[in-house]
Amino acid sequence: xxxxDVARQVGEGCRTVPLxxxxxxxxxxxxxxxxxxxxxxxxNILCVGETGLGKSTLMDTLxxxxxxxxxxxxxxPGVQLRSNTYDLQESNVGLKLTIVSTVGFGDQINKxxxxxxxxxxxxxxxxxxxxxxxxxxxxxxxYHDSRIHVCLYFIAPTGHSLKSLDLVTMKKLDSxxxxxxxxxxxxxxxxxxxxxxxxxxxxxxxxNGVQIYQFPTDDxxxxxxxxxxxxxxxxxxxxxxxxxxxxxxxMRARQYPWGTVQVENEAHCDFVKLREMxxxxxxxxxxxxxxxxxxxxxxxxxLEEMGFKDTDPDSKPFSLQETYEAKRNEFLGELxxxxxxxxxxxxxxxxxxEAELKEAEKELHEKFDRLKKLHQDEKKKLxxxxxxxxxxxxxxxxxxxxxxxxxxxxxxxxGSQTLKRDKEKKxxx
Amino acid sequence: xxPLRRSPSPCSSSRPSSPSTPPCExxxxxxxxxxxxxxxxxxxxxxxxxxxMVVGQSGLGKSTMVNTLxKSKVWKSNPxxxxxxxxxxxQLHSVxxxxxxxxxxxxxTVTDTPGFGDQINNxxxxxPILxxxxxxxxxxxxxxILITRQRHIPDTRVHCCxxxxxxxxxCLRPLDIEFxxxxxxxxxxxxxxxxxxxxxxxxxxxxxxxIQQNLRTHCIDVYPQKCFDEDINDKILNSKLRDRxxxxxxxxxxxxxxxGRCVLGRKTxxxxxxVENMAHCEFPLLRDLLIRSHLQDLKDITHxxxxxxxxxxxxxxxxxxxxxxGWVNLAPASPGQLTSPRPLKVCRGAHDDSEDEF
Numbered sequence: 140x141x142x143x144d145v146a147r148q149v150g151e152g153c154r155t156v157p158l159x160x161x162x163x164x165x166x167x168x169x170x171x172x173x174x175x176x177x178x179x180x181x182x183n184i185l186c187v188g189e190t191g192l193g194k195s196t197l198m199d200t201l202x203x204x205x206x207x208x209x210x211x212x213x214x215x216p217g218v219q220l221r222s223n224t225y226d227l228q229e230s231n232v233g234l235k236l237t238i239v240s241t242v243g244f245g246d247q248i249n250k251x252x253x254x255x256x257x258x259x260x261x262x263x264x265x266x267x268x269x270x271x272x273x274x275x276x277x278x279x280x281x282y283h284d285s286r287i288h289v290c291l292y293f294i295a296p297t298g299h300s301l302k303s304l305d306l307v308t309m310k311k312l313d314s315x316x317x318x319x320x321x322x323x324x325x326x327x328x329x330x331x332x333x334x335x336x337x338x339x340x341x342x343x344x345x346x347n348g349v350q351i352y353q354f355p356t357d358d359x360x361x362x363x364x365x366x367x368x369x370x371x372x373x374x375x376x377x378x379x380x381x382x383x384x385x386x387x388x389x390m391r392a393r394q395y396p397w398g399t400v401q402v403e404n405e406a407h408c409d410f411v412k413l414r415e416m417x418x419x420x421x422x423x424x425x426x427x428x429x430x431x432x433x434x435x436x437x438x439x440x441x442l443e444e445m446g447f448k449d450t451d452p453d454s455k456p457f458s459l460q461e462t463y464e465a466k467r468n469e470f471l472g473e474l475x476x477x478x479x480x481x482x483x484x485x486x487x488x489x490x491x492x493e494a495e496l497k498e499a500e501k502e503l504h505e506k507f508d509r510l511k512k513l514h515q516d517e518k519k520k521l522x523x524x525x526x527x528x529x530x531x532x533x534x535x536x537x538x539x540x541x542x543x544x545x546x547x548x549x550x551x552x553x554g555s556q557t558l559k560r561d562k563e564k565k566x567x568x
Numbered sequence: 569x570x571p572l573r574r575s576p577s578p579c580s581s582s583r584p585s586s587p588s589t590p591p592c593e594x595x596x597x598x599x600x601x602x603x604x605x606x607x608x609x610x611x612x613x614x615x616x617x618x619x620x621m622v623v624g625q626s627g628l629g630k631s632t633m634v635n636t637l638x639k640s641k642v643w644k645s646n647p648x649x650x651x652x653x654x655x656x657x658x659q660l661h662s663v664x665x666x667x668x669x670x671x672x673x674x675x676x677t678v679t680d681t682p683g684f685g686d687q688i689n690n691x692x693x694x695x696p697i698l699x700x701x702x703x704x705x706x707x708x709x710x711x712x713i714l715i716t717r718q719r720h721i722p723d724t725r726v727h728c729c730x731x732x733x734x735x736x737x738x739c740l741r742p743l744d745i746e747f748x749x750x751x752x753x754x755x756x757x758x759x760x761x762x763x764x765x766x767x768x769x770x771x772x773x774x775x776x777x778x779i780q781q782n783l784r785t786h787c788i789d790v791y792p793q794k795c796f797d798e799d800i801n802d803k804i805l806n807s808k809l810r811d812r813x814x815x816x817x818x819x820x821x822x823x824x825x826x827x828g829r830c831v832l833g834r835k836t837x838x839x840x841x842x843v844e845n846m847a848h849c850e851f852p853l854l855r856d857l858l859i860r861s862h863l864q865d866l867k868d869i870t871h872x873x874x875x876x877x878x879x880x881x882x883x884x885x886x887x888x889x890x891x892x893x894g895w896v897n898l899a900p901a902s903p904g905q906l907t908s909p910r911p912l913k914v915c916r917g918a919h920d921d922s923e924d925e926f
Binding site for chain 2: 154155158159161163164166167168171174176177180201202203227234275276279280358360414415418419421431435438439442
């Protein structure tokens, strides 16, 4: 059995073959959907906006539930991101929803670096996914996808134009995530002001080259609705956690002395449009765009940065393994070099230490010799002294014996002498 | 900047009808279900792909079976007869067609293996087949690791391999056992008893039991694999299927009139064997398994298990292979060379701890 001969007949460019009966694969979309339902969906929203614009309230209203969390203060030293994950269930569909919001955005005096934590966060999520994808043993289908699918950018309702902070941040984010700008707290603007505001915002975005997310219009079933919605961007929304009885129904609304703003009333605000677009019509498209456009871009940049290329200068296709190997060898070579260096350093140090120790030894020996000599000198001196002392003692002894001899001789003659002396003494008295 | 990831605090459902709902009851439902429709639309637009491989000796009715399965002339069944010499080497033929039903487009690729098991010495006749399967995995891997990769990587990996067992009535032959052992580790294998009209019902049952016994003795894990059953429903459904595998099938592409109905069948002097009649043969079971209920599952297991296994081996061995341009051709892998991949047992729905190993 020699080599395989695979004759791939594509049949004149994949011709369509008519079916003679019911085969049954029209259940395929259902099979796919059932699989997805059992796996569950995940959706990650990033809310960027200044403190107090109603980000948390809007999320509560959008998903019709109360998410936990306290409102942030204005005294944050820097921009931070707070992320929470929730499991929502509607009929049999489970959704793992992650909401990330900025804390302290726009509160600092110097806002130059405000966008950086956000960009870093988004990149970190891409990085985590890339790491998982590049692993040798990976479990991508059970991996919890934490990449941000949509960024809701909250614009303050000044009524004039975008702030420069907004422009800068949106420009930095537009290549990394799908941005949907919304005008927050829209009940502060009147209708005529709102139209002018929207026009101003869109023109500013266009003139600054900010790519916001356009709802897809290529599929006929949603092209129409998406097309009209595209014209309404940015949406002016209101969020509310309070319910009021209006007419005979309970609905979410905000009550003012001069009237009540109903959240779900299309004439009052664009909340319904936002919910429609975000969740009911385009959730899947948002996820797909994130994966196929933003993530691929990140991946490409990252891999190129790491030194991988698809084709080398001779435009022969490079294999990833080759680059891996080359890098690996390079790395090993470096490691070896470093090892050598360290070894040499070690040897040198040892030598130095040895020399030092030898010197110390020599010194010690000298000291010892010196002390010994001193000791000997002392000993000699002492011996001399002893000798002289002995001589003296001997001399003394001799004198003593001589004296004694003399005494014994003189005691006979001296007896009378003593008497005489005694007499003299007596006579004296 | 540390995103605090709190453990998921389950929020109450947003169904307006249940009494324990939070806030507003008349605020419309959130609409998360709509994502299912979005998925469907996307899937229908993109179309589906399915690659099936049929393996078996010539004359077992493989081409007819494929035609019957997909109710179209996918293969012009050429009985190798007079004038056409039997191929000296095992050749693989692939044909791709696009079939459409109720708006669902399916790009079907059928790979046939004429010459399998036909030679006198059939030693290593599975090598070209394994090589072909691995080559498809290789192709996909190469596309996946490109820097600029396509939006949708064309999937040519073999999703299912239907193995035709000749209806001897005894048990699996050594060739069958060898082949099945090797293939079960790389691809989903569905064994079927071909030309089952030559066996009576009792013979079929006995043959089936013996084959199941053989499979168990040699630790051959055919599709649906027991270790991938996710929940209790799957288990029940799949154990029913496992009881009937291998299916005894008959293929036919001619129609005949039976009781006024037009049915696909084989006409013989002693009667007409209806292909779609459960009392006659188990073709409907095979068709349901392959197309109506488990097609997506076949694709998922190929992608999540077999392809991942291949990828692991490939990336681990990459430093052993010689350098070459772009595509590194993997020689038809003989199992002695490859360290047999551990099937990722708890791969679906539960976290795999095998990453710690690396």
